[in-house]
Amino acid sequence: MRNLIVVFLLLFSTTVYSQSRVDVSFPKKDLFALGSYYYPEQWDSCQWERDLKKMAEMGITFTHFAEFAWGMMEPEEGKYDFEWLDRAVSLAGKYGLKVIMCTPSPTPPVWLSKNYPDILIQRDNGMKIQHGRRQHASWSSDRYRSYVGNIVSRLAERYGDNPTIIGWQIDNEPGHYGMTDYSENAQHKFRSWLKKKYGTIDELNKTWGNTFWSETYQTFDQIRLPNAQELPEKPNPHAMLDLNRFMADELAGFVNMQADLLRKHIDKKQWITTNLIPIFNPVDPVRMDHLDFTTYTRYLVTGHKQGIGEQGFRLGIPEDIGFANDQFRNFVGKAYGVMELQPGQVNWGLYNPQPMPGAVRMWVYHVFAGGGKFVCNYRFRQPLRGSEQYHYGMLLPDGVTMSPGGEEYVRIAEELKKLRAAYNPKSRMPEQLASRRIGILFDMSNYWEMEFQKQTDQWSTMTHVNKYYNLLKGFAAPVDVISEKEDFTKYPFLIAPAYQLLDSALVERWTKYVENGGHLILTCRTGQKDRNAKLWEAPLAAPIYHLAGIDKLFYDHMPSNLYGKIGSDGKEYTWNNWADVMTSLPGTEIWATYSDQFYKGAASVIHRKSGKGTVTYIGADTDDGLLEKEVMRRVYSEAGVKTENLPYGVVKEWRDGFYIVLNYTSDVQQIAIPEKAEILIGNARLEPAGVVVWKE
Known part of the structure; x- marks a missing residue:
């Protein structure tokens, strides 16, 4: 017993x-x-x-x-x-x-x-x-x-x-x-952090590019946390990236x-x-x-x-x-x-x-x-x-x-x-939803670096990222915002918006992901620098050229009161925030081209098949996001995956066997609910701030 x-x-x-x-x-x-x-x-x-x-x-x-x-x-x-x-x-x-x-x-x-x-x-x-x-x-x-x-x-x-x-x-x-924190405690710890990262002061000077403007240090003890209040203009960008990582x-x-x-x-x-x-x-x-x-x-x-x-x-x-x-x-x-x-x-x-x-x-x-x-x-x-x-x-x-x-x-x-x-503990995500699943690759180092070096007063990293996030939610796609620690192969689709800092290991992972059947979407600014924010001693964003099907690339900006034009599939779109202007490698499809400016006819959006999967590069950052939405819809469509078309502010999610729809808009929304669904909370006529929950 x-x-x-x-x-x-x-x-x-x-x-x-x-x-x-x-x-x-x-x-x-x-x-x-x-x-x-x-x-x-x-x-x-x-x-x-x-x-x-x-x-x-x-x-x-x-x-x-x-x-x-x-x-x-x-x-x-x-x-x-x-x-x-x-x-x-x-x-x-x-x-x-x-x-x-x-x-x-x-x-x-x-x-x-x-x-x-x-x-x-x-x-x-x-x-x-x-x-x-x-x-x-x-x-x-x-x-x-x-x-x-x-x-x-x-x-x-x-x-x-x-x-x-x-x-x-x-x-x-x-x-x-x-x-x-600019206290002496932080100053001391920052120097120790730098010493651990770089080993020698020569390596730090090389990484930060300190020979320019005579910024070269002889010892780590001479370094202070970069502080715009102590300088005549913006601090060294590599020092700022290290500051953010240190903090x-x-x-x-x-x-x-x-x-x-x-x-x-x-x-x-x-x-x-x-x-x-x-x-x-x-x-x-x-x-x-x-x-x-x-x-x-x-x-x-x-x-x-x-x-x-x-x-x-x-x-x-x-x-x-x-x-x-x-x-x-x-x-x-x-x-x-x-x-x-x-x-x-x-x-x-x-x-x-x-x-x-x-x-x-x-x-x-x-x-x-x-x-x-x-x-x-x-x-x-x-x-x-x-x-x-x-x-x-x-x-x-x-x-x-x-x-x-x-x-x-x-x-x-x-x-x-x-x-x-x-609640049914045996519930599993329906295949129709699972087929739309996408990972959004996000990293704070990219955020810090691009927010410090915007290059245009119209750039906002989170506005750019959220543009893609919101259009994907409009597709009723299950979204995971992930770090590089995650397994990319869990996702039929993977997007890396403005992923500026990378290395060869990440490009290799992306390449294998695509070859094995994944659909990768890259957007403007991606791959321009290494992990320490150094431009490549090569063409701009060179590490992703073969993967994306790029032959040449440069970027352009417009003033806030002017708009350039982009043509795609018989439709015209406008941009003025950011434009990666490309020529493509043989075998790469051109999905959109610039319709004006001195580079009229150059590619704005390109698409390439590789192995069992595809890579799409979206070079423009637009205000209204209409170009980006149509390109993303085409990526899904060509992969044989159907999407929904929810207005911005109507959120549809699935969890544990329940469909939940929310209305963040100021207008009444009529929600399509299957006839055989069991409505548990609310109804199909969704008032502002309304909630409806059902099971199928």
Whole structure:
């Protein structure tokens, strides 16, 4: 009998731990979870129980504590107070709420800032950031890392085996608000980073091209972080690329260090993540590889973007959530959640409009549609004092009445019950969708390099990338935004938009991908430089010539008030942002040509068959994207794959057997739903901010 019990326990253990830590906390059968930020330290302790009980009653299953509470945990150096946090965790558990515990590294206490001012970051103008707000300590400070390590270890020791704690968030939106740290700590670490990368100062000088303008260094100690405030004009571009890579490594090292400390003390079931702002210097999630998975932050209605149509400013734009979904899903752990999503009006925008009724719900379903594990809204209660007074919560300032966003979360919680009842774990993506699947190759080094050297005031890297992303979503194509770490062969189609920095190994991988049957799409600026941003000692973009079927190539720009013309398949298109002008090798098809300028008749779009697959090079970057859309549609068509034609702002996704359609436009949309489909939520007449979900 004893042996049978041992065998059972071993089998049970194997069953539990064969799942990822994330799946243990968020089981696949539950599909999706809802959470909300709560700050016990911000409220009278007599209200905690009322608030947490209300949170559970609203359908929220987890909450989020302590990322800004270091001053409460360690009010004086070496003196700790965790009793208040113990009580808050206990109350959450009492009402069935799980807790994400956070490390408080974004907000060092005042005693640390004042007693050890060397931990503070320094702006590009030489001013040292003072205590207050957050994100004012240097990741490059060994002293700061030591103090962070201490408080993180104490938290982990105290809560690492607490069953109410399901996981840990490191820091909060780490990124110094996009500022570069010019402190002496960072200067010293940058020199060490360069020495490790280049080995000798001669190699650095050679790579940076320092003989020009007498920039040559004799020792690494002479180098400072490139700073436009200290120079008469823009810094050396190679130095700037290294600066961005260095800062990304410093941030990743800071996050990975905390993950390693937590791992020493916490239970195997507790996971570790951090929440990041997508496409934000100096964040590069690929480098944060000690986590179990990554999450992101999104605020869509802040006055910064006008959206689609008259009411678009109340709805946001679909790529803000969609692109992040499709990117974060492919980082470490192959899972993601959204750790911050606005539940209503915010307080820090250019202006702060009310979201359209239903928009909060639509955003949550967009995360669900992308395969997310959860959404955690920021925040449960609207604060009465301090920063963020005007930031909506799930509750209004009285602490009792639900806000419109809170009411939408209650509705979502009820609707999820219906989806769980209809969930079939054996569901597989339909072949019609799988045949459209495409990977978008994206790398932060390309982003940094092209944003620093735009070459034209009309260039925007993310506008270029999102143009292709949005047209692909219009095809209802499943999209993964991937790094070079991924296996390209998983995708029938692969696109590398403006992939400027590459090497022979990547070109060889692309070549094999195509020869084995893949369909590769390259766009303007691709392959112009090596990994250190050096132009090839060869024709521009020479490494991709044979692959793409290019004989010669140069690029052109137009002023913003003039447009050039491109002809393709009897239609005329306009451009003025960027044009790669090409002549092609024999056997290469020309799909579009320039219709004017001194190079009239030269190729704008070329297409070549190679082995079992194809390569298409799209040389123009247009404002309206119509040329790019027709070329991409032709690529799919010639591959024998049918696509849909959804208007921009209508998002259609498939997840776990469910079709989800969302309407980010200001107009009513009529959605084509198969007659035999079972509609679970909504209907075919989709109002602005509307959601419809069905099964086939």
